[in-house]
Amino acid sequence: MGILRLHHTKLSLLLVLVLLELLPLKVQAETKGLKKSKSHSQSNASKSTSRKRTVCRLFFQDRATQTVKWADVRKAKTLRLETPTVIDGFPELDAKAQNLVQMEQSLGTLLVGVRDQEGGQDQSGWVFMDSGVKEESHGNHSHWYFKKQPKVIESRLDSAQGNPAHLYCYQGVFYLANDRNSGYTRLDPQWYRDHSQANIKTGFHRGGGNHITLAVAAGKTGYSTWIDGGGPQKGMVDVTRILPNGNEQIAYSFVLPSGAIHGAIVCERKVFFAPADGICWCEADLNPLPGSQSKVNVRHLSLGEDPETKKAGRTGAFTSQRNYVLFVSGTGDTARLGLLNARLDEPALISVPLKMAEGNSPAGLEVVKTAWGKRLAFVFHNHPQELEQNEYLSLIDLDPNADLDFQDARVLKQIKVGPSKVEGHYGHHAVTFDQAGRYAFWTEPGAGMIQAFSLKSLEPVESFTVSGTPTKVIAVGQQDRRD
Template identity: 65%
Template sequence: MKSLFWKRYSVLFMISLLISGCTAADAGPEETETETKKKPDVAESRKKKPTVCRLFIQDHAGKTVYWADIRKGETLEMSTPSVVPGFPKLDAKQQNLVQMESSQQTMLVGVRDHKDGTNQSGWVFLETGVEEESHGDHAHWKFKQEPHVIQSQLDDQQGNPAHLYCYQGVYYLANDQNSGYTRIDPRSYRDYPESPITAGFHRGGGQHITLAVVDGTTGYASWIAGGGPKKGLVDVTRILPEGNSEICYSFTLPTGAIHGLTTCGGKVFFAPADGICWCVADRNPLPSEQQQVNVQYISLGVDSETQKPQRTGAFTTHRNYVLFVTGKGPDACVCLLNAESDHPELISVPVPMLEGNSPVSLEVCRTAWGKRLAFVFHNHRQELEQDEFFSVIELDPDGDLDFQDASLLKTMKVGDSKVEGHYGHHTIAFDQAGRYGFWSEPGTGLLKALSLETLMPVGEFSMPGVPTKVIAVGQQDETD
């Protein structure tokens, strides 16, 4: 009887072990200790998610810049947004952040005050903490360090900048009240990180300066005056690392109120009160009292209601094309010019909008799948209550690098903007690989992610304050 009991007990014991998912060997103290040691490693591996890019977001309410990493798990995730360490505390009632640009894994942010530069205006230079390790045909991106401020220059001598540009990887900050602009080369910081940031001031332009720099040698700087002796005036200056107080020569456009400049394809393009003007770039400007500049004009038509000439206010470039927006409501368009053509002709892509909406924040991206896309938002004044959207234009549907066939691809509803003058518009940025876009919604306090493959939203993140300008740095490491 005793033997039968133990047999039955052994069977029942084995069954219970099997039901609980164990075997007799699992009970061994050595094996149990080994398995226990493995568990943290497994948990750690699950925590490690590849970083897609690092985002920098201006907060218009707090007048500061936040940063956060976008990581990829089953979905896109964003780390907790934090103010960039060392970012100066600004007076939210007396100062504004203006444009910001990125180059060489650094960033420059412009600061403007409400007293024509007599209070505290200037710039803030940031280290993004992102490292690109180039291997010729590919690169590895590292996100091991936090960003931080390297140096800032905020005082009553900086001329109250409004516009900031990046040409050939070098920053140029317009010092409006000083009738000139400051050159800051981030490569100098990369070569000599312990040295102070070198800023070279150049004379040229005034009042509300827009700027183009050709091949790092020639600066074209505008005056915004719509009348008087400075109407349509453009100053040409030789660019030098240490700065240059001499203007080589000046010339005038047919109309004034110049509010945009760029360079592309050996030409310089201007956005005055009427249409587009352009001239051949002078790569070797020499001092001259009188210089003959052959200014060409391209009409953008007239406003259907006011009968005033259509115009634009800003440019972006992609390959050999200059892109800009014009019109409003049902007459809004994204326009292109082939800068390499001897006589650039207007390519116009209608982007119809609701009455009261205007096109803003035009950006271009080449996606990881080879598509060349332009994005433009439909924004309106804050007091107007109606829906807002963004539109996507496919620039090169047949892939032959001729953008004559550019066409509207998609329009999608987005959350509100919060427009106050020049501030509070949506903006969009793209990771370096061209897999994702990230756009701000100032009116909702959200940052949203877009797949550039499907053009569908793939993430939504809450931001402090009023998120506006966005910059993305880096891409997911190919080894992840």
């Protein structure tokens, strides 16, 4: 019996020793299993993250701080806007004494004008920025990369910049109107791309004055206007040869039948102007020579008259789509989108009624060709800020039957939008589109929101809350399927 107990004790001891020996292996196996499970989880998370594609990069002006902010729009199951950040190196402006004005993009860069409250005698000028977005062209398509952060390339803010208001981009080149200097500055972003380490090269051109609007024909000829409604510069247009280093010589000038010119554009080698009465146009001169004003044949197109004020109908700005010039005019029941086929010898008015509430006027016209081939125009219903009312945008199909003839343009729908925050020329809604034409993004300044809108379903898809008062907005790039 003693021998059996001793044997049993030895067996128990041996079993304990074996279990103690196996325990580390079990713990190690469990640890490996945990690590494997964690690694698998991390792998899934990584795959989930990689499925979030960059749709585009948004840049918007914050009127509350007078800064330009940026953020990427990302897409997984839904769209998401990263936290907006002020562009690195953006100059600190006095929000009470300076205003950001118009902003445009070209070749992955942006230019924004700065205006001061002292007639240009304080700190006005421009800020030139790199978007950080790279386009890699492959002939019939491009790939887009969003790896670099935006930065300020150079800014010029002083008392010598002429207090700009209007900014244009023609043939990929920026033109900034220097109102108080009676001329405009040319800045070619391709020069920056070719000489990224050098100071930015600009060229000042003489022409226009007080509140300049500008059209540039084929990169060769500038048509700059005077805003004057009376006096010796009433209705005057200055014609200047465009040169890379600038040009102080005005080739010649001519006069429109009415003054207060506040818009100009080139389309199909015709130059269109927006004076106080209707629209004027002439053939573009691509080789302007001194003394050629007698050859300018100015044609006039009436926009009727306001039924109450009896003033001549007018517009204030143009945009274009293919061979058509587009503009808005009127208020309330008379509000309309106007189109002119610039390819015709005598363009005739195509009018699309917009049916706005009394006191409302059309504003913020922008046009896009969507990824699905539709050509759409966006027009906001603008109203005096003291009126409390719902705000809308009209969506217009420019070519319902896709025959490239816009005679059948029609309003598709009215869409309710968030509030504007109008203060003089500032605080209006603005809209932009990604390069692929899949999404529209518009600002709602009064709510501090940016709205994302599908150009396929033609419905809002997401709202983004941002700090401050977002106004002018620009999208750069498009979703890269290789992200």
